[in-house]
Amino acid sequence: MVNLDDIRQRARAELAAADAPEALEAWRLAYLGRRGAVTQILRGLGELALEERRRLGATANDLRAELEGALAGRQTELERVAVAALEAGAIDVTLPGRPSLVGRLHPITQTLQDVLTAFGAMGFQIAEGPEVEWEYYNFDALRIPKHHPARDTMDTFWLDYRRDGERAMLLRTHTSPNQIRFMEKHEPPIRVVVPGRTYRYEATDATHEWMITQVEVLAVDEGITMRHLKWTMAEFVRAIFGEDRPIRFRCDHFPFVEPGAEVAVQCGLCRGEGCRSCGNEGYLEICGAGMVHREILENVGYDADRYTGFAAGFGVERIAMLRHGIEDIRLFYGNDLRFLRQF
Numbered sequence: 131m132v133n134l135d136d137i138r139q140r141a142r143a144e145l146a147a148a149d150a151p152e153a154l155e156a157w158r159l160a161y162l163g164r165r166g167a168v169t170q171i172l173r174g175l176g177e178l179a180l181e182e183r184r185r186l187g188a189t190a191n192d193l194r195a196e197l198e199g200a201l202a203g204r205q206t207e208l209e210r211v212a213v214a215a216l217e218a219g220a221i222d223v224t225l226p227g228r229p230s231l232v233g234r235l236h237p238i239t240q241t242l243q244d245v246l247t248a249f250g251a252m253g254f255q256i257a258e259g260p261e262v263e264w265e266y267y268n269f270d271a272l273r274i275p276k277h278h279p280a281r282d283t284m285d286t287f288w289l290d291y292r293r294d295g296e297r298a299m300l301l302r303t304h305t306s307p308n309q310i311r312f313m314e315k316h317e318p319p320i321r322v323v324v325p326g327r328t329y330r331y332e333a334t335d336a337t338h339e340w341m342i343t344q345v346e347v348l349a350v351d352e353g354i355t356m357r358h359l360k361w362t363m364a365e366f367v368r369a370i371f372g373e374d375r376p377i378r379f380r381c382d383h384f385p386f387v388e389p390g391a392e393v394a395v396q397c398g399l400c401r402g403e404g405c406r407s408c409g410n411e412g413y414l415e416i417c418g419a420g421m422v423h424r425e426i427l428e429n430v431g432y433d434a435d436r437y438t439g440f441a442a443g444f445g446v447e448r449i450a451m452l453r454h455g456i457e458d459i460r461l462f463y464g465n466d467l468r469f470l471r472q473f
């Protein structure tokens with residue numbers, strides 16, 4: 131009996147001191163394992179007299195149950211302590227998570243990428259030019275001299291700075307100066323698209339902004355004709371608007387092309403019948419285009435008897451508006467997330 135009490139006291143004391151899973155396991159082996167103290171006593175019962183065996187057996191069994199219970203209790207206690215330590219030192223895992231803001235591409239960037247992909251598939255390379263441009267490239271080199279009425283339709287922001295007291299600079303009004311810039315640096319064959327921001331001194335309204343994104347298209351080679359221009363524009367419209375949107379060519383005038391054309395795409399709402407959205411036209415103008423003027427080819431040093439070319443230019447905002455049914459161009463740069471998140 132004395133023996134059992136000793137065992138109980140020792141076991142209790144050691145259990146209270148065990149504060150790690152390994153210590154608990156060592157304790158279990160020492161008392162309740164196959165060679166444990168309590169197990170040994172229960173095993174040795176067979177050698178005792180009946181009376182003694184009953185008494186000791188019952189007490190030893192009780193002790194085993196008691197120690198098993200104590201072990202389970204200590205285990206739970208240690209787990210609680212561990213969890214409490216975690217909770218105290220770390221985050222509250224029951225708080226709702228903070229959603230991370232996922233960015234996205236601006237609708238104009240998306241449409242521009244699709245436009246460039248379409249032209250890339252047709253073999254056009256991409257080039258860029260400066261947004262702050264010389265008056266020369268923006269106007270004079272494109273056959274728009276100072277007195278020309280086209281200057282009035284393209285009034286813009288001029289810079290005070292003048293190099294050599296002479297050469298004026300402005301925010302480019304279109305991407306067409308890059309026709310000249312690219313031809314000055316490259317020989318035909320040329321297939322190039324030039325995307326970029328352009329600026330005009332505009333009163334803004336639903337269809338006008340003082341900054342828009344344009345894409346210039348230029349192809350120069352032997353034997354380039356208007357047919358190539360038409361096919362290229364039809365293919366471009368097909369890539370952006372789908373299979374079933376016919377295009378329309380009409381005469382137009384731009385000083386740097388001859389002949390010049392305006393390209394329109396059939397209205398997606400009325401399919402050419404005429405409705406409010408297309409001003410009863412049935413078609414929506416998207417692009418200026420034409421054959422590169424002979425004088426321009428000569429001015430960049432090309433043999434204009436050998437080479438011909440076509441050029442086209444359009445606004446990406448307008449393409450995106452037609453594509454998505456957006457009715458006010460000012461939405462693009464209004465920084466309203468309710469609008470931007472739709473794309």
Ligand code: PHE
Nearest residue numbers: 304306384418419441442443
């Ligand atoms: N640059 C002209 C504009 O902004 C468009 C154009 C480009 C026309 C190329 C013909 C050829 O209005």
